[in-house]
Every structure is written in C-alpha cells, then in structure tokens.
Amino acid sequence: MSSTDARRLDGYATDLDGVFEGQAALRRKSDDTPLFGAVDLFDAVTDAGRKGLSLQRYKGLGEMNPGQLWETTLDKTARSLLQVRVKEVDAADDLFNRLMGDLVEPRREFIQANALKASVDV
Structure with missing residues (x-):
C-alpha cells in the first residue's frame, strides 16, 4: 500500500471502527473474502481491481x-x-x-x- 493510500485509509479509521468489530467479509459473486480490518478491505478491493490487467514499461x-x-x-x-x-x-x-x-x-x-x-x- 502506498503512503498516500495509507493516509487516506487512516482518515476513514474512525468511520470504520464499528464495521470490523464482528466478522466482516467482502462478497463478490460466489466468493467471500474474510476481512479483519480496513487494510484487508483495501487489499481485497485492490487485488480484485487488478485482475486481468498487466503492466508494461517502455523506455521509448x-x-x-x-x-x-x-x-x-x-x-x-x-x-x-x-x-x-x-x-x-x-x-x-x-x-x-x-x-x-x-x-x-x-x-x-x-x-x-x-x-x-x-x-x-x-
């Protein structure tokens, strides 16, 4: 997680306190991903967004x-x-x-x- 993302996520920490007191999960189609905190949520959403993408770098x-x-x-x-x-x-x-x-x-x-x-x- 980049430092910009971490600062943004930290800004939502108080809003998310109650969400992760019990068991939480991210449900996507038939797949449930258990979440134990805001960082898990961020990682799960980021991973889902990157599926099917590839990154290529060129010098010219x-x-x-x-x-x-x-x-x-x-x-x-x-x-x-x-x-x-x-x-x-x-x-x-x-x-x-x-x-x-x-x-x-x-x-x-x-x-x-x-x-x-x-x-x-x-």
Whole structure:
C-alpha cells in the first residue's frame, strides 16, 4: 500500500471502527473474502481491481508494437494532450541538465538526496 493510500485509509479509521468489530467479509459473486480490518478491505478491493490487467514499461515509443502504439498514443479518441508551462525556466534547465546531462556526479547526488521522496510503483 502506498503512503498516500495509507493516509487516506487512516482518515476513514474512525468511520470504520464499528464495521470490523464482528466478522466482516467482502462478497463478490460466489466468493467471500474474510476481512479483519480496513487494510484487508483495501487489499481485497485492490487485488480484485487488478485482475486481468498487466503492466508494461517502455523506455521509448519505438519499443511498442504497432497496436499498442495506436491504443496508447496515436488514437485521437483515447489520448490526452496537456500543455506544459514552465514558470522558472532557469531552475528547470538546471534540473534537466543535472538529470540528463553527461556529468554523472550531479545526477548521483540528486538521486541520493531525493530517493526517499519518490513514489515508485515497482
């Protein structure tokens, strides 16, 4: 569970106190999943939502097969284009050069200083 999900779930803790005093279960079709707390409920719902899904990662569009490229990027009815505006051009340029530039040491320092702030879904 990500920290964002945990904080959101914690916000509902008092509302859910009475629900889990007795035996609780999540019923889905003919399947009953016993629940012993809010975290069990979250995990059960998340697992059910992920059934039949797969996650693929690509470094570039050239790694996709044509069907995937059409579904995710080229199909005008499915894609979203957002305009990005940079307010602090100098700071953005500095960060871009630090992360994408040829010098390894500034990139390593940035990653080490900010690694625990990242929300990574691996």
